[in-house]
Amino acid sequence: MAQRRHPPGARQRARAARGVRAGADVTLGEPWSRGVSRSAEGDVRVAGVSVHELAAQHGTPAYVLDEADLRSRASGYRRAFEAAFAEIGAGVDVYYAGKAFLSLAVARWVHDEGLRVDTATGGELAIALRAGVPGPHIGLHGNNKSDDEIVTALEAGVGRIIVDSLVEIERVADLAGARGLVAPVMVRVTTGVHAGGHEYISTAHEDQKFGLSVAGGADSPAMAALRRAVERPELHLLGIHSHIGSQILDPSGFEVAARVVLTLRAELAERTGVLVDEVDLGGGYGIAYLPGEVALDPDRIAKDVAASVQASSADLGTPLPRFSIEPGRAIVGPAGLTLYTVGTVKPVRIDDGRVRTYVSVDGGMSDNIRPALYGAQYHAELVGRVSQVEPVLARVVGKHCESGDIVVHEVQLPGDVRAGDLLAVAATGAYGRSMASNYNQVPRPPVVAVTDGRARVLLRRETVDDLLALDQG
Ligand SMILES: Cc1ncc(COP(=O)(O)O)c(C=O)c1O
Numbered sequence: 001m002a003q004r005r006h007p008p009g010a011r012q013r014a015r016a017a018r019g020v021r022a023g024a025d026v027t028l029g030e031p032w033s034r035g036v037s038r039s040a041e042g043d044v045r046v047a048g049v050s051v052h053e054l055a056a057q058h059g060t061p062a063y064v065l066d067e068a069d070l071r072s073r074a075s076g077y078r079r080a081f082e083a084a085f086a087e088i089g090a091g092v093d094v095y096y097a098g099k100a101f102l103s104l105a106v107a108r109w110v111h112d113e114g115l116r117v118d119t120a121t122g123g124e125l126a127i128a129l130r131a132g133v134p135g136p137h138i139g140l141h142g143n144n145k146s147d148d149e150i151v152t153a154l155e156a157g158v159g160r161i162i163v164d165s166l167v168e169i170e171r172v173a174d175l176a177g178a179r180g181l182v183a184p185v186m187v188r189v190t191t192g193v194h195a196g197g198h199e200y201i202s203t204a205h206e207d208q209k210f211g212l213s214v215a216g217g218a219d220s221p222a223m224a225a226l227r228r229a230v231e232r233p234e235l236h237l238l239g240i241h242s243h244i245g246s247q248i249l250d251p252s253g254f255e256v257a258a259r260v261v262l263t264l265r266a267e268l269a270e271r272t273g274v275l276v277d278e279v280d281l282g283g284g285y286g287i288a289y290l291p292g293e294v295a296l297d298p299d300r301i302a303k304d305v306a307a308s309v310q311a312s313s314a315d316l317g318t319p320l321p322r323f324s325i326e327p328g329r330a331i332v333g334p335a336g337l338t339l340y341t342v343g344t345v346k347p348v349r350i351d352d353g354r355v356r357t358y359v360s361v362d363g364g365m366s367d368n369i370r371p372a373l374y375g376a377q378y379h380a381e382l383v384g385r386v387s388q389v390e391p392v393l394a395r396v397v398g399k400h401c402e403s404g405d406i407v408v409h410e411v412q413l414p415g416d417v418r419a420g421d422l423l424a425v426a427a428t429g430a431y432g433r434s435m436a437s438n439y440n441q442v443p444r445p446p447v448v449a450v451t452d453g454r455a456r457v458l459l460r461r462e463t464v465d466d467l468l469a470l471d472q473g
């Protein structure tokens with residue numbers, strides 16, 4: 001695929017050479033990362049680097065990650081939860097959910113900021129370990145872990161393996177026992193609380209692949225698994241894990257799930273005499289994708305969850321456990337944007353007589369599957385120049401052979417949007433690159449980190465040669 005490169009305009013070149021900024025830059029605000037600003041001349045910068053420069057140096061499409069933004073969200077979540085849980089006398093660990101996006105640098109950044117790392121596969125585990133995250137600060141998830149994954153985790157001394165089924169309890173115990181090890185495990189349970197979007201629902205029975213249901217009380221699959229984990233001497237049962245969903249904007253689901261888990265913990269103690277030390281409440285903290293949307297505030301949610309677990313524990317008469325959480329999207333999502341170059345622009349008359357302008361960009365569902373998969377909404381802006389032309393109703397689409405290859409369903413863009421323009425889509429840091437594909441043999445874009453006016457490549461752009469290298473003829 002030919003890569004489009006954007007030579008900066010003469011004015012930008014001259015300014016970059018002088019290293020000065022004309023006029024005061026204005027921060028764009030949510031849903032953009034905190035380092036995204038626009039100068040009076042319309043030059044959009046990420047952490048001080050112009051989008052023209054990024055496009056010229058790295059081509060488009062490109063994922064751009066604002067390091068300072070990511071770090072401050074990581075430390076913000078850690079501080080908020082540490083403070084709120086210290087207030088009620090409980091400890092807390094924050095695990096960054098690497099599934100949202102993981103690379104060596106990102107693993108190091110979150111580790112620097114005092115977070116641990118939650119991995120879901122051997123690949124994520126390998127990256128966390130290679131980055132230098134200590135084994136005890138890593139968790140391994142997965143509903144279908146391979147023996148290799150379990151053994152790698154055991155040998156790396158991971159802090160916890162979150163077991164997801166009865167058979168896995170036996171496998172982890174056998175693999176640990178064969179090596180003379182005791183495996184630290186948590187049991188993942190399903191509380192019936194499902195959250196995401198703006199509401200949560202609570203159902204008694206679960207019809208999905210993750211975890212073990214608490215439905216049935218003393219006879220529940222969750223209780224059976226916990227008891228079995230207590231029985232196996234090759235396992236050290238650390239605690240109970242619950243993850244209720246993703247992109248949650250209504251925090252009440254966390255509180256309901258926490259109460260269910262704390263109740264199960266008390267029941268387990270009654271039946272076995274073992275009061276487990278830890279409770280993990282999973283990830284799912286929602287972010288803003290569109291202007292005007294309000295992300296969950298870590299300080300607020302930490303206080304609410306802490307108050308609710310304190311109340312539940314007091315009702316149950318059990319001492320507070322140590323807590324942990326696993327935010328992914330809330331750390332990396334807002335820190336990322338995707339830079340595209342506009343190609344074909346096509347006005348299309350739609351049913352109600354209006355015209356929708358289809359703006360095709362040089363990427364699409366291969367770099368962001370979320371609109372096609374979940375109907376996810378995003379916000380885009382023209383970032384390479386300022387236009388005074390009236391906005392039109394636009395749909396940003398990709399270059400793939402699918403009519404559902406939509407990047408932004410509906411957005412107002414200047415009526416003179418044209419080929420060669422630079423377009424940025426906000427809040428693509430989570431589940432963009434990590435869920436990217438090579439559909440239509442499109443090489444995956446690079447991830448470029450921007451820090452204090454300097455850009456560097458974290459993951460290089462794939463090439464057609466990379467794709468051909470996989471092909472054994
Ligand atoms: C077990 C577990 N922990 C953490 C996460 C991270 O979720 P999010 O990125 O929504 O914070 C997920 C994904 O939803 C998950 O399945």
Ligand SMILES: N[C@@H](CCCC[NH3+])C(=O)O
Pocket residue numbers: 099246247370430431
């Ligand atoms: N991948 C999903 C979220 C699922 C997270 C993993 N449990 C998303 O893009 O929103």
